[in-house]
Amino acid sequence: MWxxxxxxxxxxxxxxxxxxxxxxxxxxxxxxxxxGLIWALVFAPADYQQGDSFRIFYLHVPAASLSMGxxxxxxxxxxxxxxxxxKLADASSAAMAPVGAAFTAIALFxxxxxxxxxxxxxxxxxxxxxxxxxxxxxxxxxIALHNAFxxxxxxxxxxGILTIVGVINIPIIKYSVEWWNTLHQGSTVxxxxxxxxxxxxxxxxxxxxxxxxxxxxxxxxxxxRTEILARNSMRPWVKNLVLEQKLDNPEExx
Amino acid sequence: MQxxxxxxxxxxxxxxxxxxxxxGVSALLLAILYFSSIANNKAIKQQIKQKQxxxxxxxxxxxxxxxxxxxxxxxxxxx
Numbered sequence: 001m002w003x004x005x006x007x008x009x010x011x012x013x014x015x016x017x018x019x020x021x022x023x024x025x026x027x028x029x030x031x032x033x034x035x036g037l038i039w040a041l042v043f044a045p046a047d048y049q050q051g052d053s054f055r056i057f058y059l060h061v062p063a064a065s066l067s068m069g070x071x072x073x074x075x076x077x078x079x080x081x082x083x084x085x086x087k088l089a090d091a092s093s094a095a096m097a098p099v100g101a102a103f104t105a106i107a108l109f110x111x112x113x114x115x116x117x118x119x120x121x122x123x124x125x126x127x128x129x130x131x132x133x134x135x136x137x138x139x140x141x142x143i144a145l146h147n148a149f150x151x152x153x154x155x156x157x158x159x160g161i162l163t164i165v166g167v168i169n170i171p172i173i174k175y176s177v178e179w180w181n182t183l184h185q186g187s188t189v190x191x192x193x194x195x196x197x198x199x200x201x202x203x204x205x206x207x208x209x210x211x212x213x214x215x216x217x218x219x220x221x222x223x224x225r226t227e228i229l230a231r232n233s234m235r236p237w238v239k240n241l242v243l244e245q246k247l248d249n250p251e252e253x254x
Numbered sequence: 255m256q257x258x259x260x261x262x263x264x265x266x267x268x269x270x271x272x273x274x275x276x277x278g279v280s281a282l283l284l285a286i287l288y289f290s291s292i293a294n295n296k297a298i299k300q301q302i303k304q305k306q307x308x309x310x311x312x313x314x315x316x317x318x319x320x321x322x323x324x325x326x327x328x329x330x331x332x333x
Binding site for chain 2: 041042043044045046051052053055056059060063098099102105106109110113114116117215218219222223225226229230233238239242243
């Protein structure tokens with residue numbers, strides 16, 4: 001049943017497969033982000049209470065939900081790597097950490113810049129903000145562990161354990177606005193299929209969100225391929241590939 | 255179109271500073287992420303290439319050494 005999946009456990013096959021995906025993800029990400037961001041900045045209506053400061057929403061919410069989504073993906077990869085010893089799963093979880101850290105930083109920063117005019121403060125130590133900050137530290141810890149050992153497998157194990165333990169933080173972030181009193185507003189988009197948002201705001205949000213998700217796919221593919229090369233540097237196919245370095249070929253650029 | 259003029263667009267109804275700060279810093283962080291990922295990829299390829307060259311040189315040197323030794327032994331047998 002799962003036989004079609006087997007070739008992708010081979011690093012060489014996966015390396016070339018992701019190489020073919022990158023240009024497509026690249027084009028799609030650019031199109032979605034261009035349309036979505038112009039729509040969000042110019043054509044979407046201003047909020048009746050928050051005015052034009054609401055336009056930060058189109059960055060803040062995609063970044064925050066991707067920061068959690070990437071963490072879950074990274075944890076699943078780390079788990080498969082620890083349990084089934086999948087080398088590629090380890091490479092992919094190492095590839096995801098810096099991307100997740102960047103999106104967590106964006107979520108925190110845009111949140112602060114939105115909080116200042118709306119709440120009157122850049123930062124407060126409430127449950128949502130603090131747990132998101134802990135997410136950033138978890139990402140930084142995972143990145144540091146991946147780089148702390150010369151042996152990539154050992155580094156992957158240490159980072160994987162931290163990743164899996166840190167999963168506890170994800171439901172805390174998600175439900176913090178319901179469990180504790182906070183300045184942070186509740187969820188507007190995913191309210192059981194009935195978002196409490198006008199359709200004129202929901203559409204640009206969806207387009208921007210898909211654009212950011214595709215951008216994440218591009219960067220993860222690039223980093224994943226780098227990790228594959230670093231972990232297989234002694235294999236003949238990597239040696240041939242590096243020595244030939246068909247850099248003009250768009251497929252082999254990254 | 256929600257804005258009447260370009261300056262109104264920049265002002266963002268008085269929230270211009272916060273809106274553009276958010277968009278600017280986000281764009282900067284994403285650009286750093288994207289370009290550092292590409293630079294990292296190139297650096298790893300370069301590293302592997304150099305390691306490869308060094309190993310090739312070592313292998314060649316070892317072969318030469320062996321050849322010289324063999325010739326030397328052959329000469330001894332003759333004399």
